[in-house]
Amino acid sequence: MSQQSTPPGEVTTVACIGAGVIGGGWVAHFLARGYRVVAWDPAEDAAARLGRLVDAAWPALRELGLATGASRANLAVATTLEQAVAEAEFVQESAPEDLDLKRDLLARIDAAAPEGVVISSSTSGYEMSDMQRDCSDPSRLVVGHPFNPPYLIPLVEVVGGERTDQWATRWTSEFFELTGKSVITMDREVPGFVANRLQEAIWREALHMLDNGEATVEQIDTAITEGPGLRWPLFGPCMTFHLAGGEGGMAHMLDHFGPSLKSPWTRLQAPELTPELRDAMVDGCERSAGERDIAELVDERDRAIIAVLRAVKGVRGEQS
Template sequence: MDHARTACLGAGVIGASWAALFLASGRSVAVYDPSPEAEAQTRAYVETAWPTLTRLGLTVHGTPDALSFHTSAAAAVEGATFVQENVPERLAIKHAVFAEIEPALAPGAIVASSASGLTLGQMQDGWADPAPLVLGHPFNPPHLVPLVEVMGNARTGPGVADATAAFYESIGKVTIRVTKEVPGHVANRLQAAVWREAIHLAKEGVASVGDIDKAMWAGPGLRWAAMGPTACFSLGAGAGGLQAFCNHFRDTFNGWWDDMGRPYLDDDTITMLVDGADDAADGISHDEMLARRDAMITVMQEALRPHRKGR
């Protein structure tokens, strides 16, 4: 199934970004969002994203004009064979939307949820038959960052998770399969672990918030954009590979792990982080920082693409 007709339920930052990517791939996109500003904001987002998507070679078959807006979720999913759900992460809202769209879905339609904090099992309880529902959790912004975490389970229809991954990959995404339900899935837990230690280092006065961020993007973050930490460490001890690395650094890492902190986001910690981030920004506005982030991600994606072929 080529999923020529898609729908996006919820048109915040995530939903608008998905809509831009689906349009770029040559699909039509039907959008539902109850906000009266949703249409104008989504069209503006697509217009802003389109030059970047073109630069990345993703708009060859697409047009930003294949976009429609609807006054109900049921109307938006009518005739769509792939639905990306991005409504607020409150179970009551998710369940209400699922109950509305379930009778209106086309036969064989897939509904992928962008949920980051809710589990698939929690969301499935909002369905009479949850066979069409899968987890399709992106990283923000979805039209630029390739990762999507895909998960189905015993209540998901046969082949639905595989078809979801195939669709995402056909529009340029990189998918991983989540095979066990845990809060936060995979990538969010990885970045939460790193941020926890970053906060601990700042609270202990080891370095400033800005310098800790700099240590990441100028050091391991650069390597991790090429390959993950286990693969990187497998190259860190010469021809002996990961076994030699672990033999050499076993006690070192065990000592570091024992010494790592467990801070919490209480009011004092949040104030420290906000003040530290403001100092590091040095007057750069939010919009300028956002544009700078997206520009750097775009350049990295362009540079890395030849090396990712077939990966």
């Protein structure tokens, strides 16, 4: 069982294993935050492809603001995996979503990376408990699941496996936060994590509606971009429904609309709205609201929606 010797705030060198769309996005993100990045990918054209990915991402990163010392010149492409991780103080793996491949690759990284260096996987669905099976030091392996493109979308979900030490999960979450990420540190493993499961629920219902002739692709997309999607940049689904309850908040919303959970609005079966589930949702919304009352939350929501509408109009070239 190892212990990370480099504090999260003192990391200077990151290894990125896998240089596809996700791996390349991670490379661009770390370069923009001022790190030295050593990448490796088994593809023959990996260096050229990675260079194009970083070049394409750089204008957006420059617009967001580069960290002091950030430069594309800080990227090196190694010829072997062992060379890539030799001096790494953090490793991000982004190989294709194949369990056997992940197991083998993570075991190779574990064997080659310096002792105590955290190894994070970009897997979009596998549990770390299943991937760390063949590693000699599974205590340092965690999931660091990003959203595409990793250099723009802040979210990363962090969770360890059954054999992961708590220090590794805490260290990884702190490190990602220092790189500018918005981190969800999960309390337990769940296939698909949090965001993918929510996204997948919408996606599956969209496929059902299209398959049954209930809505077109355009109608489905417009239903999100011109509807609930405008509310979600500031408040997610839980806080959105908290405001839907008016002055009574989530408690009123659940007590009034709870029976509609049994309505056949989606193909996803709703859980039983037990008193325990009701209270857990109400308490969570109250914690999220903090000292803000409903009127203040509504004001924040409305200003955010206006900002999003204006931003989208600007992208489309429309007049405000």
